[in-house]
Amino acid sequence: MAEELEPEQLNTYFALMESVSLLHHAVEQQVRAAGELSYVQFQLLARLADAPKRQLTMTALADGVVYSRSGLTHQAGLLEKAGLITRAPSPEDQRATLVTITQDGLDRVAKILPGHIELVRELLFTPLSTTDLTALGDIMTKVRDHMRAQPPRSAAPHNQHA
Structure with missing residues (x-):
């Protein structure tokens, strides 16, 4: 049987x-309010931009x-139908x-981005000192890199709703 998480680990996880x-x-x-997109669709457009x-x-x-x-094929189809991306071999x-x-996709990202930045700054960064921000960035980079060392998620079937 697997060992239980320590209380500090469990509290951190939650x-x-x-x-x-x-x-x-x-x-x-x-x-959704600023650009009539799902978060996944916005992520796709922002990465492409x-x-x-x-x-x-x-x-x-x-x-x-x-x-x-x-899931990406479905989302790309929706974005292509809306004229925000093109797909080609x-x-x-x-x-x-x-x-x-x-260009319409770039315009949509530009419409969403100012409010997105303001919201992220307010919710995530406002309560952090510069030291906290550096520590959090270092910690999350270490965790992300550890997780990214596993096979990519796109390599496995996955049921995603967006």
Whole structure:
């Protein structure tokens, strides 16, 4: 039988999960109100807006936003139908699909971003000192890198609703 978590580990886990849930809920509401997108759709557009040539392969996009390939295909279809992205075969690898953000997609990100930044700053960063922020960044980078060392989520089937 697996060993139980220590009380401090359990308290930290619950505090982290509650904080993430509260932040995610607030961000989801802000993104929906400002840009009529789900948070996942906003993540996809924001990653594309920040990418070289404003395009990524579907696999790189799925791995970057920690989303299944099938879920991403659905979300990309919705974004393409809305005119916010285009999809085309990669000229370098015909098996890969390149996703490119359109000007309308860039405009939508620009519309959402100011309120998004303000909300994240208020909820996540306001209660932290500079020392806290540095420590949290270092800790979360270490945790993320440890988790990223596992096989990518897009490599496994995954039931995601957005």
